Amino acid sequence: MYRRTAKDFALDGLIYVVLVMMGLITLLPFVNVFSKSISEEWAILAGQVGIFPVGFQLDTMKFVVTNSQFLNSLWISVLITVIGTLASLLITALTAYPLSKRELPGMGIVIVLFIFTMMFNGGIIPNYLLIRELGLINNLGSLIYPALISVFNLLVIKSYFESLPTSLEESAKLEGANNFTILFRIILPLSGPVLATIGLFYAVQFWNDYFHPMLYINSSSLKPLQLYLQDIVMNADTSSALDKSADDLMNVPAEGVRSATVIASTIPILLVYPFLQKYFIKGVLIGSVKG
Amino acid sequence: MQKAYKLMSVMAMSALLVTTMAACAGNNGKNNEGSGNGTNGGTEATAKPDAEKPGLKRLNVWQNDDYNAYPVAKLLEEKTGYKVQYDMLPQDKWAEKLNLIMSSGEAYDIVTSYSDMALYSDYAQKGALVDLTPLIEEFGPNIKAAIKPESMEALKVNGKLYAIPTTVTYEINSSILIRTDWLDKLGLSMPTTTDELTNVLKQFKEQDPGGNGDRNVPLTIKGDQSMIDNLVGAFGIANTWNDVDGKLVSRVMDPAYKDYVAYVGSLYEQGLIDREFVANKDATAKEKFASGVAGAIVVHWADIPAISDSLTKTKPEAKFAFIPALKGPNGEAGFAANAGFDRLTYVPKASNNPEEAIKWINASLETETFKNMAIGVEGTHYNVVDGAYEPIQPIFTDERNLANNYMAGTDEENYPQYWQARVRKNPVMFEAFSFLNNETAAEAKIKNVLGLAPYMQQYSKTNQQLGTMVGDYTVKLIAGAESIEGLADFQSKFMSSGGEAVSKEINDWYATTK
Numbered sequence: 001m002y003r004r005t006a007k008d009f010a011l012d013g014l015i016y017v018v019l020v021m022m023g024l025i026t027l028l029p030f031v032n033v034f035s036k037s038i039s040e041e042w043a044i045l046a047g048q049v050g051i052f053p054v055g056f057q058l059d060t061m062k063f064v065v066t067n068s069q070f071l072n073s074l075w076i077s078v079l080i081t082v083i084g085t086l087a088s089l090l091i092t093a094l095t096a097y098p099l100s101k102r103e104l105p106g107m108g109i110v111i112v113l114f115i116f117t118m119m120f121n122g123g124i125i126p127n128y129l130l131i132r133e134l135g136l137i138n139n140l141g142s143l144i145y146p147a148l149i150s151v152f153n154l155l156v157i158k159s160y161f162e163s164l165p166t167s168l169e170e171s172a173k174l175e176g177a178n179n180f181t182i183l184f185r186i187i188l189p190l191s192g193p194v195l196a197t198i199g200l201f202y203a204v205q206f207w208n209d210y211f212h213p214m215l216y217i218n219s220s221s222l223k224p225l226q227l228y229l230q231d232i233v234m235n236a237d238t239s240s241a242l243d244k245s246a247d248d249l250m251n252v253p254a255e256g257v258r259s260a261t262v263i264a265s266t267i268p269i270l271l272v273y274p275f276l277q278k279y280f281i282k283g284v285l286i287g288s289v290k291g
Numbered sequence: 292m293q294k295a296y297k298l299m300s301v302m303a304m305s306a307l308l309v310t311t312m313a314a315c316a317g318n319n320g321k322n323n324e325g326s327g328n329g330t331n332g333g334t335e336a337t338a339k340p341d342a343e344k345p346g347l348k349r350l351n352v353w354q355n356d357d358y359n360a361y362p363v364a365k366l367l368e369e370k371t372g373y374k375v376q377y378d379m380l381p382q383d384k385w386a387e388k389l390n391l392i393m394s395s396g397e398a399y400d401i402v403t404s405y406s407d408m409a410l411y412s413d414y415a416q417k418g419a420l421v422d423l424t425p426l427i428e429e430f431g432p433n434i435k436a437a438i439k440p441e442s443m444e445a446l447k448v449n450g451k452l453y454a455i456p457t458t459v460t461y462e463i464n465s466s467i468l469i470r471t472d473w474l475d476k477l478g479l480s481m482p483t484t485t486d487e488l489t490n491v492l493k494q495f496k497e498q499d500p501g502g503n504g505d506r507n508v509p510l511t512i513k514g515d516q517s518m519i520d521n522l523v524g525a526f527g528i529a530n531t532w533n534d535v536d537g538k539l540v541s542r543v544m545d546p547a548y549k550d551y552v553a554y555v556g557s558l559y560e561q562g563l564i565d566r567e568f569v570a571n572k573d574a575t576a577k578e579k580f581a582s583g584v585a586g587a588i589v590v591h592w593a594d595i596p597a598i599s600d601s602l603t604k605t606k607p608e609a610k611f612a613f614i615p616a617l618k619g620p621n622g623e624a625g626f627a628a629n630a631g632f633d634r635l636t637y638v639p640k641a642s643n644n645p646e647e648a649i650k651w652i653n654a655s656l657e658t659e660t661f662k663n664m665a666i667g668v669e670g671t672h673y674n675v676v677d678g679a680y681e682p683i684q685p686i687f688t689d690e691r692n693l694a695n696n697y698m699a700g701t702d703e704e705n706y707p708q709y710w711q712a713r714v715r716k717n718p719v720m721f722e723a724f725s726f727l728n729n730e731t732a733a734e735a736k737i738k739n740v741l742g743l744a745p746y747m748q749q750y751s752k753t754n755q756q757l758g759t760m761v762g763d764y765t766v767k768l769i770a771g772a773e774s775i776e777g778l779a780d781f782q783s784k785f786m787s788s789g790g791e792a793v794s795k796e797i798n799d800w801y802a803t804t805k
Contacts, residue, residue, distance in 0.1 A: 041601070220378055250713065250720075251693065
């Protein structure tokens with residue numbers, strides 16, 4: 001058996017130190033924001049809040065999470081994420097299944113067409129015009145319908161389907177099952193890992209989407225959390241007196257309120273991560289080995 | 292990557308604006324049947340078409356509260372009889388979003404945005420706005436009474452009025468805020484001239500009255516604050532464009548510019564201005580003052596409550612006050628005085644009820660309704676003390692703090708008085724505000740003549756860009772990264788980058804005002 005030498009230990013130690021430092025670099029800004037969210041405003045302004053809160057209080061946090069707009073935005077985000085993810089999974093799986101049947105005539109061309117949309121698309125203006133003409137401006141559908149199929153996820157599911165033994169389907173057919181029964185009763189139950197992974201991909205994508213709601217949503221009652229967050233956080237950087245009147249300056253949300261909003265809107269998705277992280281890692285491997 | 296994406300989206304939106312605006316202009320008037328309605332079938336359903344007073348849709352600037360739930364919305368609904376549904380623009384990049392909404396033909400009846408003349412005149416010229424002149428004539432007696440004719444005049448584009456302004460309510464923004472307890476400690480009096488200021492800052496540096504050691508900063512400013520309010524006035528260049536022998540001249544072309552830069556540059560060289568000012572953000576500068584490290588800072592009076600709270604916690608003995616208009620070497624002194632508009636309110640062509648929109652605005656400007664909207668009810672929201680409106684807290688803040696966002700035009704005669712109730716919410720802030728605005732002599736308020744100037748294409752388009760260019764250059768001069776010898780080169784660069792065109796345009800106009 002290989003015995004670890006002093007050199008190995010030194011090297012390991014070095015690696016640990018470097019990794020811990022890298023970890024701290026990403027963690028500390030977050031800790032700082034968290035501390036600000038539970039500190040007194042005067043201490044934040046005087047630059048006294050670093051890693052630990054100064055003048056501990058929870059009023060700011062309470063103020064933020066009881067804000068009706070915050071709650072409404074949170075609800076909209078949850079709604080989009082849950083409905084969007086479920087619908088995307090269904091539609092993507094329904095599309096991937098026939099595409100995994102190479103023996104069907106013309107499938108090669110259809111796949112090429114899908115892949116084509118991965119590389120080229122109309123761009124922002126045509127997309128905006130399309131959404132507008134579909135009457136989806138100010139409609140949550142505008143955030144869900146266009147994102148139903150991501151070709152990348154489609155290909156991952158397709159290659160997973162292809163890896164399932166064909167004899168399973170043949171035996172089911174012999175028993176008299178039709179294509180839908182095969183898909184829903186045999187293929188999908190066997191595809192748990194890939195569906196979980198892709199579901200997570202979709203969920204994160206829907207949750208983090210900021211750009212599309214910015215374009216398509218005007219009504220404040222339909223704003224998802226990311227848009228709400230952007231409004232609060234950007235406030236500080238634009239607080240020059242140039243295009244702002246004193247009234248706006250007097251009403252700029254305090255730094256503490258901004259920090260608390262950032263924390264409060266990060267926590268929901270943060271809570272989901274530990275439970276789904278293993279699928280994330282699995283997901284990277286799915287489809288990487290063609291068998 | 293992110294930046295490229297942003298840039299792309301901005302470009303895309305403006306391109307979209309151009310194309311669809313052109314379409315709007317093409318079929319002037321009733322284009323509601325086409326693109327307008329397709330986009331918002333939903334709103335059509337909520338607006339009762341045949342009711343006597345239809346529901347109105349209003350788009351407004353961002354605020355950190357739900358427009359529809361704020362008490363002022365309810366008040367206005369009661370007083371005007373109209374149910375208004377409010378939406379708001381984002382805080383960041385509001386202009387791009389507004390472009391998108393205007394070009395998509397969404398049927399807003401009233402749109403209020405920050406006063407961006409370039410944007411406004413663009414909409415007006417492309418036919419995206421309703422001409423308000425006949426509507427005000429017919430339905431707007433209160434509007435005519437409330438808004439001064441010169442305000443209306445300044446907003447006319449090709450002789451037609453497309454917007455109702457909300458005029459700025461006070462003149463002076465900022466000055467140098469100084470620690471008076473430091474002054475007292477050193478036996479110094481409040482500086483009145485630039486030389487005295489130099490001396491005071493020197494004493495701050497040498498004697499370190501705050502006991503800050505190496506961290507001691509006599510005067511801190513932000514990185515983009517190369518034109519220091521109050522000091523620019525002392526050198527006769529209070530505004531971006533100043534009258535020199537009857538002509539408007541940009542600061543950088545002004546003969547006094549050299550003197551100003553030499554003075555501020557020498558302050559920096561002696562270590563009297565924050566050594567790190569180039570890297571200072573707004574928050575960094577405030578942090579230095581609020582933690583007691585800096586003896587003076589340049590701030591807007593509206594920033595004072597936060598700074599004051601923080602400073603009294605960290606340094607309980609601290610006292611501060613604004614420095615009055617300092618006299619320069621040639622005896623000049625003064626502050627740039629605001630003139631012009633804060634918000635503009637207009638009616639897009641896509642509106643389904645332009646007449647009702649004007650009727651609503653008219654109703655909101657009815658004297659008593661407007662007063663109630665601005666400061667509430669006497670005895671409930673405010674008291675009259677010595678002829679001034681004192682807010683009653685916390686109800687004033689809870690129910691009227693955001694009232695200004697609901698205004699579409701103001702009672703220009705009375706509003707500045709009502710408005711001061713908002714400043715009185717915080718006595719420390721009011722004192723500072725009052726010192727700058729009520730106690731500064733009229734001749735030290737140097738009015739920005741361009742504030743009420745009519746729309747000028749070159750000026751609207753390039754002035755901000757030129758301002759940034761001059762600002763950056765001035766920072767380099769002050770910090771010693773550029774030498775004043777190169778001024779002539781920079782001046783010719785300034786002129787060729789649009790300075791010449793702007794100068795000609797505004798002076799052609801300026802000549803007509805005399």
